[in-house]
Amino acid sequence: MNRSSLIGGAIVIASLSLAGIGRADTMSYADAVTALAKDCGADIKKVCKGLNLGNNRIQDCLQQNQAKVSPTCTSTLGQVTASIQQRQAAQTGFFKICAHDAAQYCGGVKGEGNILACLLNSKRVDNGKCNQAITDAGWR
Amino acid sequence: MFVRHLRAGLALGLLLAAGNASAQQLNNQQLISTLSQISKAAPVIDPALLTQEANANVGKGVAGQPNWSQLANLSQLLVEIDFENDSIAIEPKSYRTVGLIADALHHPNLMFYQFLVVGHTSSTGDAKHNLKLSQQRADAITEALATTFAIPRNRLSSVGVGQEMPVDPANPKAADNRRVQLINLGRIK
Numbered sequence: 223m224n225r226s227s228l229i230g231g232a233i234v235i236a237s238l239s240l241a242g243i244g245r246a247d248t249m250s251y252a253d254a255v256t257a258l259a260k261d262c263g264a265d266i267k268k269v270c271k272g273l274n275l276g277n278n279r280i281q282d283c284l285q286q287n288q289a290k291v292s293p294t295c296t297s298t299l300g301q302v303t304a305s306i307q308q309r310q311a312a313q314t315g316f317f318k319i320c321a322h323d324a325a326q327y328c329g330g331v332k333g334e335g336n337i338l339a340c341l342l343n344s345k346r347v348d349n350g351k352c353n354q355a356i357t358d359a360g361w362r
Numbered sequence: 363m364f365v366r367h368l369r370a371g372l373a374l375g376l377l378l379a380a381g382n383a384s385a386q387q388l389n390n391q392q393l394i395s396t397l398s399q400i401s402k403a404a405p406v407i408d409p410a411l412l413t414q415e416a417n418a419n420v421g422k423g424v425a426g427q428p429n430w431s432q433l434a435n436l437s438q439l440l441v442e443i444d445f446e447n448d449s450i451a452i453e454p455k456s457y458r459t460v461g462l463i464a465d466a467l468h469h470p471n472l473m474f475y476q477f478l479v480v481g482h483t484s485s486t487g488d489a490k491h492n493l494k495l496s497q498q499r500a501d502a503i504t505e506a507l508a509t510t511f512a513i514p515r516n517r518l519s520s521v522g523v524g525q526e527m528p529v530d531p532a533n534p535k536a537a538d539n540r541r542v543q544l545i546n547l548g549r550i551k
Contacts, residue, residue, distance in 0.1 A: 250390070251468075251511050252461035263454035272451050275460065276505035310512050313468055335398070335471035361469060 248309045248358045254302045261298035265291045312358035320352040388441065388459065393466035396439050397475075397546050405432040407547055409478055409519040413497075416523045421489040424526040433480070438545040440529075443503060448495065450502040460503060463544060464511035474550050476517045479503050480543040485525040485534035497522025503542065517550060 269290050270283035284291050284299050328340035338361055347353050356362055415427040424430040444453040481500035483492040500520035507513045528539045
């Protein structure tokens with residue numbers, strides 16, 4: 223092996239790991255709303271009494287009453303909203319991103335849950351985009 | 363699809379969180395594995411008929427009604443979701459439980475299945491009011507799942523049964539009776 227390919231390899235690895243640091247990990251829905259309850263629970267009970275989680279009511283109420291809401295809550299609300307969207311996008315993206323690997327390694331497998339289980343067991347998926355998609359979707 | 367979850371003598375109706383603190387201990391894997399124990403003999407349930415039976419039996423109980431008595435044969439679990447007093451607002455401390463349900467319902471093992479949320483109250487207060495409030499609260503849970511957590515609306519239905527099906531018939535006023543049943547109604551047609 224010559225020297226330039228070694229360096230090339232090192233650069234590829236370094237940029238991959240940088241990309242890994244730069245990309246925020248997605249969070250489960252449960253963890254996202256747990257953060258919301260922890261940092262905004264008191265504010266919700268104070269300024270959004272009687273309102274429910276559905277249809278953006280809590281989000282809208284906290285935003286409309288930002289002056290009365292703690293800065294921690296406002297910042298958490300933004301993170302939680304972004305996190306839920308990321309997780310949703312990752313879960314939707316899984317089928318497209320993993321379609322090739324699923325066809326290649328899990329051809330005869332029927333059922334979405336079984337295909338996921340097969341991909342999780344397939345060592346060959348380990349370093350690819352599909353592997354990352356499974357992690358981002360929270361299905362590991 | 364779920365052959366590996368199918369066992370003889372399915373533990374249907376597994377009680378995971380009747381106690382106070384234990385709702386927090388629910389985890390994603392438990393939810394998914396409990397809810398995906400599908401029996402081939404599972405009855406087909408029409409939520410509209412459940413509502414009819416509940417409305418026609420206020421104060422009399424529904425345990426013996428034809429549709430309500432079928433529910434025990436479906437894959438399900440009990441969760442505790444707390445609401446503000448006499449309100450449809452879910453308490454922030456129960457957001458996590460709703461989020462856990464959302465995580466489970468989005469998982470590939472369950473993503474093409476329909477779920478029924480059944481709201482129950484204790485017998486404290488007026489039976490008719492309890493029935494109405496439990497229906498509104500069950501609706502509030504499915505609304506949160508369908509909007510905030512992006513579960514397709516056609517996978518969710520909700521029914522309130524008020525105080526008519528106590529988990530503890532000897533103590534209908536006990537807090538244990540306030541609970542939410544999450545029931546797998548089978549694969550989307």
